Amino acid sequence: MARASMVLPSFDPKSLIPKLTGPAGAEQNRPKPSSRRRSERFPPPPPHRMDNYPRNNPPWTYDDSQPWIPFFYQSPYDARADGTPVPGIMYYRPHPPRQPEQSRPAPVLEDGATKVVCLAQMISADAEDLRDDELYEDLVDEVEDEAWKFGHLMSVVIPRPGHAPAAAAGVGRVFLEYADLEGSDRCKTKLHWRWFGGRRIVAAFYPKDKFAGGDYDVPVDENSAP
DSSP: OOOOOOOOOOOOOGSSOOSSSSSSHHHSOOOOOOOOOOOOOOOOOGGGGOOOOOOGTTOOOOOSOOOOEEEEEEEEEEEEETOOOOEEEEEEEOOOOOOOOOOOOOOOTTOOOEEEEEEEEOOOOOOHHHHHHHHHHHHHHHHHHHTTSSOEEEEEOOOTTTTGGGGGGGGOEEEEEEHHHHHHHHHHHHHTEEEEEEEEOOOEEOOHHHHTTOOOOOOOOOOOOO
């Protein structure tokens, strides 16, 4: 019995490369939204403060300088009527060898850097967010979501008026404690002079011993420019 032959159609090898740069790719790479209600008072940082990490580039990006190389093959399932195999042709492009990732140099920390960052002028001392329990929980969630972008967050302290006499002096400030100096330094750099709910944030390192002892009234430089 004669077997039907198959002719491979011509194709563009570039069509085999996944395309995730359009709307479909953007939707696929979009993180899942948080189930908690957020007020989104943190606007995106200015472009000059955002890091453009090369490792975020798609790994399937190919090198146009490499030529497409054809190779021929024969399949036992593709033959002419007389049983002669029909050769097929495919193309491949050599992928350049991956370069070993260079270790990132240790960040240069400023004098007096600690694992605790104080965000001053971020919240008004008489803000409703500090008095209403539900709004306060939303505020803590919003701050945590933003703070986790910069490192391993250990704790968040937002003093409230009338809840702890020792913390009353720190009302209007937000304290972020990180597991290492790299996280706190990145947080201070990224959040300093950012906007939150129409207020300009002033980020500064805070003494770790004072924070651990519940003393939130240590003066910080609230007039420093970025």
